[in-house]
Amino acid sequence: MEAKAEARYIRISAQKARLVVDLIRGMRAGDAINALKATNKRIAPAVEKVLRSAIANAENRFNDVDVDKLIVTAAYVNEGPRMKRIRPAPMGRAYRYQRRMAHIVVKVGEKATA
Numbered sequence: 489m490e491a492k493a494e495a496r497y498i499r500i501s502a503q504k505a506r507l508v509v510d511l512i513r514g515m516r517a518g519d520a521i522n523a524l525k526a527t528n529k530r531i532a533p534a535v536e537k538v539l540r541s542a543i544a545n546a547e548n549r550f551n552d553v554d555v556d557k558l559i560v561t562a563a564y565v566n567e568g569p570r571m572k573r574i575r576p577a578p579m580g581r582a583y584r585y586q587r588r589m590a591h592i593v594v595k596v597g598e599k600a601t602a
Contacts, residue, residue: 489553490561490597491546495538498531501588502567505531509563509592517543517558517596535592542596554598562595 498505508529512520517539524536539560546553568589575583 492595493542495592502590505565505590513563542594558596561597566591
């Protein structure tokens with residue numbers, strides 16, 4: 489039993505988003521939400537929104553799910569497309585820079601009993 493939620497084309501570099509996503513991987517869902525609320529990063533509210541969406545997907549998809557026992561089974565950030573931009577530079581030149589995007593994926597499920 490596993491439910492997934494995904495946020496695509498988030499305007500932040502994947503490297504910065506991974507710092508926050510690495511915090512919640514393997515945690516219980518409730519503890520992960522509390523950790524994200526206490527995290528002082530710009531991307532933390534977006535990751536929390538994706539996590540809440542994954543929890544809601546689990547509730548809607550499976551009838552016998554216990555929300556208190558859900559854990560974050562997988563959480564990762566992939567790089568999205570880059571927007572190429574040009575910045576004026578001295579003497580008629582131009583500097584190119586890239587605005588990066590990321591795709592955030594969070595999966596929640598119940599711990600496998602062995």
